[in-house]
Amino acid sequence: MVKGNWALFEEDFWAINTILQNLIQTSSSKSVMLIDKTGQLISSIGEPPGFDVTSFSSLAAADFAANQQLAEMVGELDFATLVHQGANESMYLSLIANRVILVVLFDRKTSLGLVRLKARRGGEELLSVLNKLFDKLQYKNEDISSTALGAEFTAEAESEIDSLFKE
Amino acid sequence: MSLINYSSREINCKIVYYGPGLCGKTTNLQHIYSRVPQETRGKMISLATEMDRTLFFDFLPLELGQIRGFRTRFHLYTVPGQVYYNASRKLILKGVDGIVFVADSQIDRFEANVESYMNMLDNLTEHDLNLEKIPFVMQYNKRDLPRVVPVDDLERELNPRKAPYFEAVALRGTGVFDTLKVACKLVLKTLG
Numbered sequence: 455m456v457k458g459n460w461a462l463f464e465e466d467f468w469a470i471n472t473i474l475q476n477l478i479q480t481s482s483s484k485s486v487m488l489i490d491k492t493g494q495l496i497s498s499i500g501e502p503p504g505f506d507v508t509s510f511s512s513l514a515a516a517d518f519a520a521n522q523q524l525a526e527m528v529g530e531l532d533f534a535t536l537v538h539q540g541a542n543e544s545m546y547l548s549l550i551a552n553r554v555i556l557v558v559l560f561d562r563k564t565s566l567g568l569v570r571l572k573a574r575r576g577g578e579e580l581l582s583v584l585n586k587l588f589d590k591l592q593y594k595n596e597d598i599s600s601t602a603l604g605a606e607f608t609a610e611a612e613s614e615i616d617s618l619f620k621e
Numbered sequence: 622m623s624l625i626n627y628s629s630r631e632i633n634c635k636i637v638y639y640g641p642g643l644c645g646k647t648t649n650l651q652h653i654y655s656r657v658p659q660e661t662r663g664k665m666i667s668l669a670t671e672m673d674r675t676l677f678f679d680f681l682p683l684e685l686g687q688i689r690g691f692r693t694r695f696h697l698y699t700v701p702g703q704v705y706y707n708a709s710r711k712l713i714l715k716g717v718d719g720i721v722f723v724a725d726s727q728i729d730r731f732e733a734n735v736e737s738y739m740n741m742l743d744n745l746t747e748h749d750l751n752l753e754k755i756p757f758v759m760q761y762n763k764r765d766l767p768r769v770v771p772v773d774d775l776e777r778e779l780n781p782r783k784a785p786y787f788e789a790v791a792l793r794g795t796g797v798f799d800t801l802k803v804a805c806k807l808v809l810k811t812l813g
Contacts, residue, residue, distance in 0.1 A: 491715070492715050494635070508664075519715075608809050
């Protein structure tokens, strides 16, 4: 049986994606990503970005981690939001439940003010979904077990590892 | 931290290569990158200084493909080995699923290995993690060089829990995939 430290179930995933979809529409942004603080992509909605989202997620998490250290140095607990503004493309990042990062990618069709406002509202909605998910992970492990994968998964994955990772 | 998404059917796991400066962590990842099929690997990211020393981390995502309907990925990270980058090392260990410790076999790097190993234990403790409970693989690198510490001595000092170990020459690729394979399999087993 395979279990993760973090598991996302169908209903949570759709609840999250509905919020992200709504955020894109109301803020007129291009795409929105939800990334675990350790750098794993949870969901990506909107225009498919023309870059490797897995690497992007890892760098976004590193960006946040580095800024958190900077915040501590100047006497803050953290910088809960970050903005990177380019000539055409910009991104807004905010930390939710101290565990996931919401990333909004937008261009000149919208404004930072609107993105910030809508991202804050979307963040509040996400917080409620995520809190329920964390409770589920913490207290209802049997839910995870019932949907977990079998020994066949491990065996098949091992065989794939042997065939792909070789000289 | 492994992430299982039952809806998009994805599993992601994080493996960190730890070890002292210039022991060959980045070389391990570079070799893996150069040898795995293109569709298996994602973009390799290296946040390095002008001198090619790792500043923050190297990152290489590997995708096993669909395993019983789940897209299964391993995210490989290296930490910066130089002593003064400890804040970065600590951050990268967050959410780790498995660790590969790359030791430099040269006699004059023996103390650096021990220092890095102790530093890893300290950083794990700060994340409330215990090495006993994390999949761990030891790699003794640079075995081709003339003045190296015997493996038995390295084992005694650096591998008291007798985790699997491999002798390696990462520059030539020797031992790199043996190490990776065992690390990945151990991670999958712990998730099970």
